[in-house]
Amino acid sequence: MSATASTYRELTFAAVILGVIQGAVMTAAFVYIGLKLGFGLSGSSVAAILGFALLRGVGRNVLKIKGCGSIVENNINQTIASGINTASSGVVFTFPALLLLGTEYDVSTIILAALAGSFMGIVVIVPLRKQMIEIERLKFPSGVAVATILKSPGAGAAKAVRLGIGFAIAVVVTLLTTYAVIPESLPIGSWFLGDPATASGPFGLAALGTALSLSMANFGAGLLSGRGGLPFALGGALAWWIIGPFVVGQGWVPASAAGGDLVDAVYRGSLRPIGIGVLIGGALAGVVAAYPALKGAIKGLQAAAKLAKTGDPNAAEELGPKVLSFGMVGAFVGLFAVALLGSDGAIGTSISVAVAGTVWLALAGLIVAQATGATDISPLSGLALIAVTLMLALSANNVALAVAIGVAVCVATNQCADMMTDLKTGHLIGGVPRKQQLVQLSVAWIGPAIAIGTTLLLWSGGPNGANGFGEGTPLPAPQAGALQGMVEGVVSGNAPIDKYLAGAGIGGALALFPISGLGVLVGLAMYLPFDITLGYGIGCLASMGLEKWKGRRFYGDILIPVATGFIIGEALTSLTLTMITLAGGAS
Amino acid sequence: MKALGFVLFLAGLFLASGFGARKVDVARGSGENGFVTASDRVDAWFDAAGMPFLGGLALMILGGVLARRGMSAAQEVVERAQAQRAGATPSKERPKELLAKMDAILAPLDASKLPGDAKPMLGQLDALLEDAVPDFLDLREGMIRQLGLATFAEMIGHFASMERGAARAWSAIVDEAWDEVGPCLERARAGLKNARAVLEAASIAKG
Numbered sequence: 001m002s003a004t005a006s007t008y009r010e011l012t013f014a015a016v017i018l019g020v021i022q023g024a025v026m027t028a029a030f031v032y033i034g035l036k037l038g039f040g041l042s043g044s045s046v047a048a049i050l051g052f053a054l055l056r057g058v059g060r061n062v063l064k065i066k067g068c069g070s071i072v073e074n075n076i077n078q079t080i081a082s083g084i085n086t087a088s089s090g091v092v093f094t095f096p097a098l099l100l101l102g103t104e105y106d107v108s109t110i111i112l113a114a115l116a117g118s119f120m121g122i123v124v125i126v127p128l129r130k131q132m133i134e135i136e137r138l139k140f141p142s143g144v145a146v147a148t149i150l151k152s153p154g155a156g157a158a159k160a161v162r163l164g165i166g167f168a169i170a171v172v173v174t175l176l177t178t179y180a181v182i183p184e185s186l187p188i189g190s191w192f193l194g195d196p197a198t199a200s201g202p203f204g205l206a207a208l209g210t211a212l213s214l215s216m217a218n219f220g221a222g223l224l225s226g227r228g229g230l231p232f233a234l235g236g237a238l239a240w241w242i243i244g245p246f247v248v249g250q251g252w253v254p255a256s257a258a259g260g261d262l263v264d265a266v267y268r269g270s271l272r273p274i275g276i277g278v279l280i281g282g283a284l285a286g287v288v289a290a291y292p293a294l295k296g297a298i299k300g301l302q303a304a305a306k307l308a309k310t311g312d313p314n315a316a317e318e319l320g321p322k323v324l325s326f327g328m329v330g331a332f333v334g335l336f337a338v339a340l341l342g343s344d345g346a347i348g349t350s351i352s353v354a355v356a357g358t359v360w361l362a363l364a365g366l367i368v369a370q371a372t373g374a375t376d377i378s379p380l381s382g383l384a385l386i387a388v389t390l391m392l393a394l395s396a397n398n399v400a401l402a403v404a405i406g407v408a409v410c411v412a413t414n415q416c417a418d419m420m421t422d423l424k425t426g427h428l429i430g431g432v433p434r435k436q437q438l439v440q441l442s443v444a445w446i447g448p449a450i451a452i453g454t455t456l457l458l459w460s461g462g463p464n465g466a467n468g469f470g471e472g473t474p475l476p477a478p479q480a481g482a483l484q485g486m487v488e489g490v491v492s493g494n495a496p497i498d499k500y501l502a503g504a505g506i507g508g509a510l511a512l513f514p515i516s517g518l519g520v521l522v523g524l525a526m527y528l529p530f531d532i533t534l535g536y537g538i539g540c541l542a543s544m545g546l547e548k549w550k551g552r553r554f555y556g557d558i559l560i561p562v563a564t565g566f567i568i569g570e571a572l573t574s575l576t577l578t579m580i581t582l583a584g585g586a587s
Numbered sequence: 588m589k590a591l592g593f594v595l596f597l598a599g600l601f602l603a604s605g606f607g608a609r610k611v612d613v614a615r616g617s618g619e620n621g622f623v624t625a626s627d628r629v630d631a632w633f634d635a636a637g638m639p640f641l642g643g644l645a646l647m648i649l650g651g652v653l654a655r656r657g658m659s660a661a662q663e664v665v666e667r668a669q670a671q672r673a674g675a676t677p678s679k680e681r682p683k684e685l686l687a688k689m690d691a692i693l694a695p696l697d698a699s700k701l702p703g704d705a706k707p708m709l710g711q712l713d714a715l716l717e718d719a720v721p722d723f724l725d726l727r728e729g730m731i732r733q734l735g736l737a738t739f740a741e742m743i744g745h746f747a748s749m750e751r752g753a754a755r756a757w758s759a760i761v762d763e764a765w766d767e768v769g770p771c772l773e774r775a776r777a778g779l780k781n782a783r784a785v786l787e788a789a790s791i792a793k794g
Contacts, residue, residue, distance in 0.1 A: 008759055008767035071758040134747040135740050137724060154709065154761030238604065246605040253610070270608035277607075317748070393625065427747070430755025430771065493616060493623035498632035502607030502640060509603070509644050512651030513596060514658050556717040 010072040011435045014065070018054055019080025020443060022047045026085040027447050031454040033578055034092030035475040044142065044421070045568045046575065047081035048074060048149045056153075071150050075431045076439055078146060079422045083440040086418040087118060087447025090411030091455060093381050094388075096480035098403045099459050100470050101487060105400040107456070109341045110407055114448030116334030117361065117408030121415025122444060123327035124362045125369055126319055126437050129423050136517065138373030141224040143424030145564040150429050159561045166565020170216035174573040177214055185531040186212045197259040202245030208263050209240040211531035218532055220566030221376040222539020223559050226547065231518050232375050233537020235525025239271050243526075267529070273496040275526030276382045277503015278510070282519015283367040285511030319437045327441065332358050335408060342401030352394050357405045360387055364409055365416030370520045372417040373424075375536060376567075379527050380417075381479050384410040385486050386500070392490050399487055406483070411448060415440075539563075589657025592650045599646025606636040606643065682730055683790075685723045686783050689715055693753070693776050698769030705760050708768075712757045720750060734789050742785040749778030 009015075026043040055077065056069025091114060098105050132138050152160055177184045189210030190196040199208055222229055244266045247253060253265045335357050339350035364383040372378050387409035391402035419440055426436050458475060462468035469475035489495060503526075507519035525533045547555045611631045616623030692715045696708055723746070731739045752775030759767035 008762070008764040067762065067764060070762040070764060072755070072762075130740070130744060130747075134743050135736075137727065151758070151761070154757070238600070242601060243604045243608055246601070247608050247610075250605075250609070252608075269610045274604065274608050317751075427751060428754060430751050430753070430758045493618070493628075495625070496628070497625040498611070498629045499607070501629060502603075502632070505640075505644055506600070506603050506607060506647070509599070509647035509651065512648055512655065514651075514655045552718060552721055556721075 007067060008072070009067045009070045010432065011076055011439065012068075012073055014055060014059055014068060015051075015073045015076040016080060016439065018051060019047065019077040019439070020084065020446065022050060022077070022081040023084025023443065024446065024450055026081065027088045027450045028454045029579070030085055030088035031092050031451050032458065032475075034089060034479070035096065035455075035458060035469050035477045036578075043085040044078050044082040044146045044418075044425070045149060045571055047078040048146050049568075051077040052149075052153075071153070071429050072431050074150055075422075075426055075429055076435065078150075078425070079436045080439050080443050082418050082422060083415070084443050084447040084450075086414045087114065087411050087451045089380060090114070090117065090414045091407060091448065091451035092477075093479040094384055094403060094406045094410045094483060095452060095455055096459070096469060096477045097406075097483040097487065098400060099455075099466075100477065100480055100484045101399060101403075103399045103403070105404070106341060107452070109338055109400075109404050111448065111452055112334055112341070113338045113404040113408040114411050114452060115445055116331045116338060117411035118415055118444040118448050119327055119441065120331035120335070120358070120361055120408070121365055121412030122419050122437065122441050123324045123331065124365050124412070125416040125419050126324055127321075128366065128369070129318065129420065129433060132369060132373055132420055133424055133427055136373075138370065138420075138424075138517075139225045139228055140373045140421050140424035141221040141376040141563070142372075142567065143421040144224050144428065144560065145220075145567045146421075147425045147428035148560055148564040149568065150425065155561070159557065162558060162561040163565045163568075166216075166220070166562035167569035168565070170220075170566045170569025171573045173214060173216050174570050174577075178574075178577055182214065184214060186214065188212055200248075200258040200262055202249040204258070205248045205262055205266055206241050206245050208259065209244060209267075209530045211529075211534070212538070213531040213535035215532070215535060215570060216566040217376075217570035218535045219539040220563035220570075222536040222541075223543045223563035223566070225375065225536075225540055226543040226555075227540065229375055229521075229536060229540040230544070231515055232521040232525050233533055233540060235522035236528070236530050236533025236537065238522065239275070239526040240530040244271060269496075270499065271526050272382070273499035274503040274506070275523050275528075276379070276386060277500040277505075278507040278523030278526060279367050279371070279379060279382070279503075279520055280363065280386070280500070280523075281504035281507025282510055282517075282521075282523050283363055283370060283507070284504070285508040285519055286370065286517060287363075287366065289511055317433050319434055319441070323441075335361075335405070338404050338408065339395075339401065342404050343395060343398060349395055349398075353391060353401065353405060356390060356394055357387070357408065360390060361409050361412045364413045367520060368413040369416045369420045370517060371524050372421060374517055374521055375524060377524060377528065377532070377536075378414075378417050379524055380410060380413055381482065382527055383413055385483060388483065388487060389490050389495050389497075392487070397491050399491070403483070403487070415444070588653050592652070592654030592657050594650070595646050596650030596654055599643045599648075599650055602643030603640050603647060604643070606640040609636040611635050682723065682726050683783070683786055685719060685726070686779065686786065689719045689723070689749070690776075690779055690783070692719065693749075693772065693779060696756075696772050698756075698765070698772055701760065701765045701768055702763065705763075709757060709760055712753055712760075715753055716750065716757065734786075738785065738789050742782050742789070745778045745781035745785060747778070749775045749782065752776075752778055 022043065026046070051074040052069060055074055059065045059068030095110055148163065152163065176182045189207035193199045193204065193207050196208060247266055247270050248262070253262065253269070257265045332354060336350055336354035339353040343349045364387065367383060368378050368380060384406050388402045388406040391405045392399070395401045422436055422440070423433055426433055459466060459468040462473065467473070469477045471481060503523065507523055510519035510522055543559060546559060609632065613623045613627050613631045615621040616627035618624045692711055696711060701708070734742065752771045756768050756771035756775065759771060
């Protein structure tokens, strides 16, 4: 913050080493969890808590390193750890599909694709920091939660107690749902049906689809989002109470469909694909609407870079445009090399695949960052499916190449969401954005290598050194299985292109309404089951009501720590239970 | 106009989404051996649902434009009426008033009085970051309308610099990094000063 050297510890050797170790361990573990359960985890909160224990507890108190474990130093530690770990979901949702399909591939091409995606994800999203965090003021509930943990040493005992209460409630609820003492989701609508298994017709669908998730993390994210997240809940109501019943009422689903089959037919056949389209259209229109601000942000980057030349080391708060341009060009060349290697040197195909891959990657990154910023929920797998569909079309059904680009897109979009969430945390605790961006770029190569290595290791654990995961094994790899099914569907001509296009039109038109980010929120609501949207929406309503009733301070003093406790409590309990289950299974 | 815009927009959204969601099966396509291509799928869907879908989109666009205009006008009327009733600062002056309030919090903070004044200084920074800043950000939509997006972006960039400076000063006090606090507060004051200057210049330019 000044030209004179400060003793305030931020970007230190200890923070980097601890972040790298935590990130590497979490990446390997989360690849395993992803293959087993089909979802990814963010390691930010775990890294922040361990950072306090090790940097502050051991570094400052045991090793007597003065000032070790400061708030901003721990922020660098968690930025690195989550930046590395973020590759685990990107790889595990996509790359195993190639192994399951039995397609021939070159592992170096996959590594190159993941690396290009990892770097590109960061360089495309950094220029949007001002737009998303400063101008749009997106909430990034997980970023707020991690900031609350980082600030806990100075927040006072009362806030720590409230965080502890939220944490305890989430632990209890998660344990109860995990061990089926209470359901994960309350089937509210089905209570009004005689026999849910035979329910049909528009009312039957509306009732069957209406459920309430008991996820405390989901409710906590809604509490942190407040009014800004409400369109997301309304989008869910639109999808499940209006569009879905309309589709059923018009007879556009098989007449015999009832119960779960009816829900599945409407959700997978109509709502989910059109939701993906709305997400795309909404994000594109959002870019157009925000053009003046984006232009200003780029100018700001250039101005800050010039100011840095005057000697003030902290004058440039962001990485300079030259670094970002260099990174972008490098990552594009990497993607082009992937296309060239994957298409046996076909120049025309390689150019079109690299250009389309880059454009889609940037757009998907923007969508995921916006969706995460507004709701904490990321439509990662849906966007990877679109990427593979697009690449199959451009490469004349070259499956290995299409999945390789899918790996790049999936890793990149996860990087976008993680980088922006970390930058939100940094904004709240006074971290220097440039330092966070620099460390995330510096370690971007580590995660993909570990994630791909772990995946191959687990695959080789099967009989005859292959088939170590997939249906019928202890590691069913559900996301990769879905991608495998989708690739087979596209190759046989079943991709719902019409729904994507119609959705994109609706997403574009939604941007005309005077609520920013409406297209992305409504699209995400259509893409997800209603129980998640409803639980989140109740959190938003509760937050709005309590803030209005009790005042603004109540939000900061009570709601933020309690909601943070909900998010962290559920995440850590799920992680611990998963590890225990996996350890039991392994033994 | 606002209500009409809302109704048209919602009707359009219903039509476009409903018909956009229509699932059309294509048994045989124009590709080799009857392979169903992407254009076969789009053509079949458009034949079955294209016109009502486009009608819905048109209604959404018309409704969106009307609602946007109506909301701007209604918001201004409401803000003016509220200000008159409360005898408060006219809405256009409210952002300046809040920035002045923040200045009044930041200006007296003196890093040379640390560590003695650590606790009250944390309290002041909490008041700034948890009360005054959210109050100012509540006016975001109105400021974008008044200033235009580009000017708002310039102003809020300086404002965010103030926020980061104040937040870092808060963290440094908690971490007892006393030599960091002064420069952070300077940075916060500079950001605030620049934000006020942009707002002032925009007010003069708009008369």
